[in-house]
Amino acid sequence: MRGETAVQIVEAARLRPQETVVEVGPGDGALTRPLAERASRVLAIEIDPVRALALAEELEPAGRVRVVCGDVLSRSFGEWLSENEFPAPAVLVSNLPYNAATPILVAAIEEPNVIRRIVATVQREVARRLSAKPGDEEYGYLSVWVAARATARVLFDLPPAAFRPRPKVVSSVVEISPREDAPESAVRDRALTLASHAFRMRRKTLANALALFGERRIWEEALARRGWGPRTRGEELSLDDYLALAKNSPSAP
Numbered sequence: 001m002r003g004e005t006a007v008q009i010v011e012a013a014r015l016r017p018q019e020t021v022v023e024v025g026p027g028d029g030a031l032t033r034p035l036a037e038r039a040s041r042v043l044a045i046e047i048d049p050v051r052a053l054a055l056a057e058e059l060e061p062a063g064r065v066r067v068v069c070g071d072v073l074s075r076s077f078g079e080w081l082s083e084n085e086f087p088a089p090a091v092l093v094s095n096l097p098y099n100a101a102t103p104i105l106v107a108a109i110e111e112p113n114v115i116r117r118i119v120a121t122v123q124r125e126v127a128r129r130l131s132a133k134p135g136d137e138e139y140g141y142l143s144v145w146v147a148a149r150a151t152a153r154v155l156f157d158l159p160p161a162a163f164r165p166r167p168k169v170v171s172s173v174v175e176i177s178p179r180e181d182a183p184e185s186a187v188r189d190r191a192l193t194l195a196s197h198a199f200r201m202r203r204k205t206l207a208n209a210l211a212l213f214g215e216r217r218i219w220e221e222a223l224a225r226r227g228w229g230p231r232t233r234g235e236e237l238s239l240d241d242y243l244a245l246a247k248n249s250p251s252a253p
Contacts, residue, residue, distance in 0.1 A: 023094050072104060117178075120174055124171060134238050150178050222248055
């Protein structure tokens, strides 16, 4: 990552001097260094032992950065912070590895009391799926899942030239914050079960896709109460629609 790109990302994170930052995949430390200038402490989790050792030798003596070696998904973010005596909540600021970005973000979003905000660089297509709304080409189950727990927005795109070596794809910086008005968990989980089945069966109408949970007539009536017709498909519905189906349909899972 180029130095000016790293600074742009750190500025977008709007860090306060007292905040704790978690960085996943620091690599050679291009982002770690400006993070350490803005935050109180930085916990950098690097899976490559050679890179982790080199970065620790360079940055740990100053006392604001701790570099640990391991797979971030091997334990919760809360455990990573606790084991290294870092206070929570923290802000996750990372240039995430493309092949693991989604599971890392999902894990962070599932710990809203530990990770209070995320500013992450991911592949542009992933960023669009995280923040998509009904009607968007990228809208899918991940979009609904994220919306049930957080608000996500794309801050800006980064061309391949912003990185060394250059990737073959455009990247995006996305900001994700836990929802203060998140739905009650039981209703949310029922809604997401419905959405999961709907998106797995895109070729079917929603009433047919949800037939596993009750007669088609029940779902058609529930959809009609939301203003939807019998030919409605799952990708047309918003999170609020799925929540309404979960609350008002007696056959909901």
